[in-house]
Amino acid sequence: MSSPKNPSDLSGVELEGEVAALRGEVSELKLLVAALRDEMARLKGLKPRPAIKPSGMEKASEPPRGGKRGKRRGRGKVTPRVAVETEVLRVTPPPGSQFKGYEPYQVQDLVLTARVVRYRRERWLTPEGATIVAPLPGGIRGHFGPELRRFVLMQYHLGQVTVERLVTQLQAFGVSISKRHVMRLLIDRQDDFLAEDREVLRAGLQTAAWITVDDTGARHRGSNAVCTQIGNDSFTWFGTTGSKSRLNFLELLRADHTDYVVNDAALDYMREHALASPIMRQLAGHPQRHFASPAAWHIISSSSASPRCG
Numbered sequence: 001m002s003s004p005k006n007p008s009d010l011s012g013v014e015l016e017g018e019v020a021a022l023r024g025e026v027s028e029l030k031l032l033v034a035a036l037r038d039e040m041a042r043l044k045g046l047k048p049r050p051a052i053k054p055s056g057m058e059k060a061s062e063p064p065r066g067g068k069r070g071k072r073r074g075r076g077k078v079t080p081r082v083a084v085e086t087e088v089l090r091v092t093p094p095p096g097s098q099f100k101g102y103e104p105y106q107v108q109d110l111v112l113t114a115r116v117v118r119y120r121r122e123r124w125l126t127p128e129g130a131t132i133v134a135p136l137p138g139g140i141r142g143h144f145g146p147e148l149r150r151f152v153l154m155q156y157h158l159g160q161v162t163v164e165r166l167v168t169q170l171q172a173f174g175v176s177i178s179k180r181h182v183m184r185l186l187i188d189r190q191d192d193f194l195a196e197d198r199e200v201l202r203a204g205l206q207t208a209a210w211i212t213v214d215d216t217g218a219r220h221r222g223s224n225a226v227c228t229q230i231g232n233d234s235f236t237w238f239g240t241t242g243s244k245s246r247l248n249f250l251e252l253l254r255a256d257h258t259d260y261v262v263n264d265a266a267l268d269y270m271r272e273h274a275l276a277s278p279i280m281r282q283l284a285g286h287p288q289r290h291f292a293s294p295a296a297w298h299i300i301s302s303s304s305a306s307p308r309c310g
Contacts, residue, residue: 114174117145144185148175152185197237201255204235215244228252260297262289 007015041047084106121134139146148170155161155169163182170177205211211232218227218240226244230237230252239252262283270280291297 112173115145141185141189142181144177144181149185152182156186198256200235201230201237204231204237205253205255208232208234213249215249258293260291260294262286 007018010018088102119136121136123134124132126132139149141149152166152170155166156163161169163179163186166182167177167179170182209232211230213228213230215226215228218225223242225240225242226248227238227240228244228249230239241248241252267280267284270283
């Protein structure tokens with residue numbers, strides 16, 4: 001083996017060739033080391049290296065092919081989802097100037113301020129002695145309007161703002177409110193939201209061709225609980241319960257329905273899963289097929305499971 005030449009004696013072309021050759025050898029050695037590590041991991045019973053795909057960031061940053069650089073795209077047109085107010089800004093031009101119309105310039109802003117309304121409700125006394133008072137506008141809960149309630153619900157549920165910070169925010173806006181009042185706005189009379197949540201699950205289960213489910217541990221009211229997700233590409237529903245058992249999951253799929261029905265589909269499912277023949281005969285021959293509540297169903301199901309049933 002000949003001794004290596006002194007790099008200072010090599011020309012530029014020769015140096016480039018030496019560097020290219022060394023890079024090739026280094027690449028081959030890296031591949032050999034990786035293969036040996038994989039073989040050692042296989043012999044030791046370890047997991048192989050994960051196959052990580054290259055990131056697409058480099059490809060996205062490359063100029064377009066064909067030698068032409070693409071035009072830089074500017075910011076798209078902003079279309080606000082609220083009513084647009086128009087305000088004319090005037091200027092004093094020099095004498096002899098010609099008016100050329102207006103140049104539009106749109107600005108979005110946000111106004112957060114407290115608003116107090118004192119309603120003077122008419123009060124009438126009927127000939128029968130009854131008192132009639134004009135009703136309050138819709139959406140008012142206690143002494144707080146619908147916009148304040150909407151803000152509290154949005155900040156708490158979407159913004160993950162704590163109750164203490166909510167109180168600080170509202171008081172900074174000028175609203176006279178306490179922590180107890182905020183808690184009432186979050187808790188009291190939320191039946192509309194519960195009904196909407198239930199209807200979303202029912203509509204999704206009735207129209208979905210397929211669903212996915214998943215559950216994970218979660219803290220709820222200071223205790224360990226389970227958050228279950230049911231949904232597909234069209235809807236998503238979340239429910240928090242204290243159990244992740246199969247029975248609990250089946251109860252969630254019932255979407256708050258409390259009745260039980262023993263029909264042909266249920267009997268076929270029981271036969272498919274090899275339910276005991278005596279129980280099958282009693283359920284199939286029972287005169288009652290619809291049970292309005294879990295208590296009524298448990299009575300017949302417990303009697304069907306009893307050894308005295310024949």
